[in-house]
Amino acid sequence: MKELMTALAEFQKECPLIPREKEGYNYKYASLDKIHEIIKPIMQKSGLVISQCIESEGNGQFTIKTILYHLNTGQNIESKFTSTIISLGKMNDYQSLGSGITYMRRYTLSAILNLVTEDDKDAAGEQIKKESKKSESKGFSD
Numbered sequence: 001m002k003e004l005m006t007a008l009a010e011f012q013k014e015c016p017l018i019p020r021e022k023e024g025y026n027y028k029y030a031s032l033d034k035i036h037e038i039i040k041p042i043m044q045k046s047g048l049v050i051s052q053c054i055e056s057e058g059n060g061q062f063t064i065k066t067i068l069y070h071l072n073t074g075q076n077i078e079s080k081f082t083s084t085i086i087s088l089g090k091m092n093d094y095q096s097l098g099s100g101i102t103y104m105r106r107y108t109l110s111a112i113l114n115l116v117t118e119d120d121k122d123a124a125g126e127q128i129k130k131e132s133k134k135s136e137s138k139g140f141s142d
Helices: 002-014 032-046 093-113
Strands: 022-024 027-029 048-058 061-070 076-084
Touching: 002 032, 002 048, 002 061, 002 093, 032 048, 032 093, 048 093, 061 093, 076 093
Parallel strands: none
Antiparallel strands: 022 027, 048 061, 061 076
């Protein structure tokens, strides 16, 4: 596993912030196309490849399985994300499924590679950092 982790560290060192070039539902996001455009040459240089498979779980659920391979050793790590099939607005069931799959592929790919997109704010709203008050310690000495 050491070789895979070394290659992943190389990749992460070289991978830039990924721009959020698409807009939808009142937030910006990095498209799957843009993510691949940026990461593919760096992954090739690092000897890494990604595979993403779709598995039906029945009962209206499906799983995206993302596998990160190290080409020289065959070492790999995988991550699975299971979701239910949902209907989206005016889309038919297949369009909704395709949209959900693309969404999950973006997020599982970003998670397994630890990708960062610029302006990383939660879609529900920008997080506000609360200032903490410094507590004074009483009765302690060095």
